[in-house]
Amino acid sequence: MKKLILAAAALCVALGGSVARAQDAGALLDLLVKKKLITDQEAEEVRTELVKESTSTAAGKWKLSAPITELELYGDTRLRYEYRGGRTTSNSPVAAPAPGVAGRDDWEERDRLRYRLRVGLRGTLADDWFFGLRLETSTSNRSTNVTFGGDSNNGPFSKNDDGIFVGQAYFGYTGFPDLKLTGGRMPNPLIFTSMVWDDDINPEGLAEQWKHTFTFNFGGGGEAVQGYSKYSKEGKGVVAAPAGEPFKLKLDLFANFGQFIYSGNIIQNGLGPRPTVSSSAGDGTGQTGQDIPDTNAYLLAWQTGARLTFPNNVYFQLAPTLYNYTGDGQFFNIHFQGGSPHLTNAASMAQNQNGINSLLVFDMPMEVGWKLFDLPMRIFGDFAVNFDADDRAAAAGHAGGGGQRYAYEIGLGVGQLKAKSDWEIRAWWQHSDQFSLDPNLVDSDIFDSRVNMQGVAVKAGYMLADAISLNLTYSYGWRSNGNYGTGGIGDIPINPLDQYQLFQADMSVRF
Amino acid sequence: MKFKHLAVTLALLAATLSHVNADRLVIKGSDTLGAKLVPQLAEQFKAQHPGTTFDIAAEGSTTGIAAIIDGTAQIGMSSRRAKTSEVGAAASKGKHMKPTIVAFDGIAVIVNSGSPIKSLTKKQVEQIFTGDVTDWSAVGGSGGKISVYTRNTSSGTYSDFKELAMKKRDYAGGSQKMAGNEQIAAEVGKNPNGVGYVGMAYTKAGGVKAMPIDGAVPSTKSVQAHTYPYWRPTFYYTNGDPSGLAKDFVDFTVGPGGQRIVAQVGFVPIK
Numbered sequence: 001m002k003k004l005i006l007a008a009a010a011l012c013v014a015l016g017g018s019v020a021r022a023q024d025a026g027a028l029l030d031l032l033v034k035k036k037l038i039t040d041q042e043a044e045e046v047r048t049e050l051v052k053e054s055t056s057t058a059a060g061k062w063k064l065s066a067p068i069t070e071l072e073l074y075g076d077t078r079l080r081y082e083y084r085g086g087r088t089t090s091n092s093p094v095a096a097p098a099p100g101v102a103g104r105d106d107w108e109e110r111d112r113l114r115y116r117l118r119v120g121l122r123g124t125l126a127d128d129w130f131f132g133l134r135l136e137t138s139t140s141n142r143s144t145n146v147t148f149g150g151d152s153n154n155g156p157f158s159k160n161d162d163g164i165f166v167g168q169a170y171f172g173y174t175g176f177p178d179l180k181l182t183g184g185r186m187p188n189p190l191i192f193t194s195m196v197w198d199d200d201i202n203p204e205g206l207a208e209q210w211k212h213t214f215t216f217n218f219g220g221g222g223e224a225v226q227g228y229s230k231y232s233k234e235g236k237g238v239v240a241a242p243a244g245e246p247f248k249l250k251l252d253l254f255a256n257f258g259q260f261i262y263s264g265n266i267i268q269n270g271l272g273p274r275p276t277v278s279s280s281a282g283d284g285t286g287q288t289g290q291d292i293p294d295t296n297a298y299l300l301a302w303q304t305g306a307r308l309t310f311p312n313n314v315y316f317q318l319a320p321t322l323y324n325y326t327g328d329g330q331f332f333n334i335h336f337q338g339g340s341p342h343l344t345n346a347a348s349m350a351q352n353q354n355g356i357n358s359l360l361v362f363d364m365p366m367e368v369g370w371k372l373f374d375l376p377m378r379i380f381g382d383f384a385v386n387f388d389a390d391d392r393a394a395a396a397g398h399a400g401g402g403g404q405r406y407a408y409e410i411g412l413g414v415g416q417l418k419a420k421s422d423w424e425i426r427a428w429w430q431h432s433d434q435f436s437l438d439p440n441l442v443d444s445d446i447f448d449s450r451v452n453m454q455g456v457a458v459k460a461g462y463m464l465a466d467a468i469s470l471n472l473t474y475s476y477g478w479r480s481n482g483n484y485g486t487g488g489i490g491d492i493p494i495n496p497l498d499q500y501q502l503f504q505a506d507m508s509v510r511f
Numbered sequence: 512m513k514f515k516h517l518a519v520t521l522a523l524l525a526a527t528l529s530h531v532n533a534d535r536l537v538i539k540g541s542d543t544l545g546a547k548l549v550p551q552l553a554e555q556f557k558a559q560h561p562g563t564t565f566d567i568a569a570e571g572s573t574t575g576i577a578a579i580i581d582g583t584a585q586i587g588m589s590s591r592r593a594k595t596s597e598v599g600a601a602a603s604k605g606k607h608m609k610p611t612i613v614a615f616d617g618i619a620v621i622v623n624s625g626s627p628i629k630s631l632t633k634k635q636v637e638q639i640f641t642g643d644v645t646d647w648s649a650v651g652g653s654g655g656k657i658s659v660y661t662r663n664t665s666s667g668t669y670s671d672f673k674e675l676a677m678k679k680r681d682y683a684g685g686s687q688k689m690a691g692n693e694q695i696a697a698e699v700g701k702n703p704n705g706v707g708y709v710g711m712a713y714t715k716a717g718g719v720k721a722m723p724i725d726g727a728v729p730s731t732k733s734v735q736a737h738t739y740p741y742w743r744p745t746f747y748y749t750n751g752d753p754s755g756l757a758k759d760f761v762d763f764t765v766g767p768g769g770q771r772i773v774a775q776v777g778f779v780p781i782k
Contacts, residue, residue, distance in 0.1 A: 055599030
């Protein structure tokens, strides 16, 4: 009998995952000893055998340092076909067209086949610490894509642009109740939409996240629900009739704060007279001779919010956020101009497109979700206003243009992409004024990293398998206000970008 | 003829030497087992097996398990289970770590006998040894900076206690590492604010008292029933099933005579 029990115990454990086999054996063997079905000595012999067996498996050979309590390997690979095209304005050219010089209603188009790879490790450490590391292709802050055949030299299939870079490297502490502290180059800790942030951006700096959940019960909890039963195929009852559920409300209150180093590595209090913007850098901006700031630039984010969850998966979420900037940094120290329809395309492009002066942006992403016949649906939106738009417009040479301060989007999503055969469609309208948002952060695809654009976007996805998804994206946008350029630096070298189209077909493997 | 005498003499000498080697048992490892228990077992065993000699080195469980892997001892004493890495290392050298439970032990938390503390909870023990609390007033004492004494890192008790009592967390930064149980008991006995842990065999040292943990006193009964939270088996490790003299000594240890000594020394018999 005892041998049978030992054999059964060993079999049970052996059928488990190889990684956890020895640990699982401990609990099972302890139970058998406690029940006096086997002796301590017999348990010990089985335990040692299982440990020995586990060391011969692939998982058993993988060694982790002692402080790591949990480790996850994850990532994805994506193949993409992309078309994007942009059109000059009907006013262009100011100068006569020539090879390489824009003409009227002139389309520039790009067809690209691209790939990306992201591989990450994230885990928890002893004493409530955690860490994460993600390696990515591409040096771009807003993209992890590498274009096939995009190597500049050394013949076909070169590896010039196929490098691996550190996308995320962070660690943090969760030892205080409801609080998570993170430092490093991290996943964006804020709730946001693509109108304000490109989701490929991993901010650098510090973040503090607080979240507390309140649950409210109203009535119920007593009588069993009459007539409730579930049956297996064999007709046997497998689930007891549950008690009547109270009406539950769950309220998540959260606050996320970020102190991101926007532009650092600057020499403070340098020797000699303070340097000024040289004529070579400033000619195109009209800012030659301006003092070059000698302070780091920081982006500070202040977000609070709430998510209220009702029964039947109905929820509402609001996350008002304030973004402000301090300092001017090493690379964002020229006032934003954003292009002009009254210049040649080349001169318009040469204007400053990434200045972060006079940005005090209030942003409020929101979302309402529900299920219709088990189909997840949601309405999402975002509204942003730059309180310092007057100054930003004036600095760009558009005194009185401070009304161009708003950005908003509204959309509908149906379905979800979690497991095989899942599907999802999202469609939204998006509008951003020229002086409303930081053009260095906005999504690089939907409107080519630009502001002063508006239009529609549609995304559709289908899960071929639990790890394989197909996604199609289409967007069509046009210049929102004809008096201004379309600020920002994108893949289409046209400013103003009078019209814009994007089509992407992706196949992704997620692991 | 002379060659015949020489051959016979050499054969006799070789037989004598081989007889001496066969009766010599090399045992290495745990200080918990090797300081008192195993020497006394060895004395009793020698009385029953004249001519047997022992070479006992008690420098921590890690050294005992390493000795089995390296083949430098017939028996490795250990107050903890062999780690996965050690079992793997043995297997890679063609060795098979065979454990034999020789006694149970309770790791007793001791404080100075003059301390007003009457008992501790598992949570308080974790807080004390990890440094979450540093003053006795935080755990019901009358105040005073807690002095934590631990075993050194090669000790099986050091790692066992981390696993049993500290959720595998690190010891407090200021904890003082001692070479053996006797040293810990001596230091705690001298220091009114001292706290440490020792094998049950050492709780009768002068100037210390063992703390009940969550109401359970470390005793033979509570350890055998596994109701005292900080109990553990102690082991002899051999390369596969023991044979020859090693087998005789293992059998003696787990037999009635050996287990009597186990109890006399302050460990808990396996039955």
